[in-house]
Amino acid sequence: MFDTVQLRARFIDLDSHYLNQHNPKSFTSYNSSTGELRTTYKVYDELLPYITYYDGSHMLDVQVSIPKLLFGNNVQQVTETDIPVFFDRLQERLEQLFCVKIPHSSWTVIRCDVSWNFQVGNEVPKYVRLLSKQKFAFKSTITYNQDQTVEYRNKSSRIIFYDKEAQLTKMKEPDYIIEQSRGLLRLEIKPSTNDMKKFSPTRLAVELIGKPFFEYMTGKVLGEIEYPTEFDELDLSWLLENRVNIAQIERMLGFQRLQEMFDEQTLRKIYTSSTYANRKTEAKKMTIPRGNCLSPLTISQ
Known part of the structure; x- marks a missing residue:
């Protein structure tokens, strides 16, 4: 249902002592109007690869692949029952790292990749060729690596169909992961901010990361495909x-x-x-x- 998400929580106080324990890349700037020194911390964690904290605005950003956090790969698909587990796992990991407990309702969405794997067997190239001839309103159609990837994009959003096995083979993923991806046509939708606001005006994560938004976005895309x-x-x-x-x-x-x-x-x-x-x-x-x-x-x- 979902893959990579970027979430933001405001009014979060993280102690620099805990931040510095994780060897962050930090950058300090001077605010001439207030005379304040503001530091941005970027922390890498094996489970949460992209963590950024802005101490001046007390804002925390986290970017993570939901299936990779839960299953270790993004071939296995996230289901509706996995979503509460994701929020709990995110909360637990941040508490382990920084001794802070952030309520699920505090997160807003900056990015939310909707995804699905279609098992089409040996017809993946046929579907990609079919899709390469499709037109989506207000989007350019771009093809890469014949019979492997087709993308529809504009400045604010993207829709991608691609051969999942070919992608993982190129990335030299383990054989058992590649085997799981055989025959998969992967759909990824990167909604625009406007798409998210139409569904949730405040872009709350607990409203967007769920089955209703998934069905809303995939329904719009699949409904436009002609066969x-x-x-x-x-x-x-x-x-x-x-x-x-x-x-x-x-x-x-x-x-x-x-x-x-x-x-x-x-x-x-x-x-x-x-x-x-x-x-x-x-x-x-x-x-x-x-x-x-x-x-x-x-x-x-």
Whole structure:
């Protein structure tokens, strides 16, 4: 349901004695208007890798992968019942590190990555090719490493689908982790601040890190995906009825087969810009009976 989150708690008093026990990277600045010295501490912890404390504003930021904290990897998915455990584990670890107990309700969300693993077997490349042809409103579509990653992004938010096994193999993760990721198409959504505020005006962590927000964000994304069907067997009677257009039918069959095999970025390298635009226009106008489409991506918990 969720992966990396960045949380913030205000009005937190951390004793510099406890901070300095963890070999922080610190930076001190002088505030000329107040005459105060303000220090920022950055602490690395094996369980909570990114901890930043601003002693001038008494503000604490923590960034952590929820599944990595709970399970040691982000292949195993977080479920609804794991979320209270996460908040408890976060509270316990900060108490161990800094002798401070922060209520769950004190946290607000700066970043909240929504995620899901779709088990699609050996069809991961097919789904990535399909998704590379999709358009999301107000977002640019970018593909990386053919048949492995497609991203939709703007300045404030991102949606990414990628081959989880390929990613972990490249990162040289342990074999048993790679094996668990086989056949997984990974979805990650990085909501904008506006997305979060629509759901929780104050961006409270206890409101955003939960099943309702997960369903809200994934529903918006999955609802926009279109599933064009693929050719199976052409009906002979339809071909006989349209035999005067057989040359156009042959051309469209070839073009649409290339669309199934390659992403748009690759096809634009093959065709001239005018020919590619003409083929796309022609494909939209011609209706050829088709079947055998990829199954829609759905979430079941």
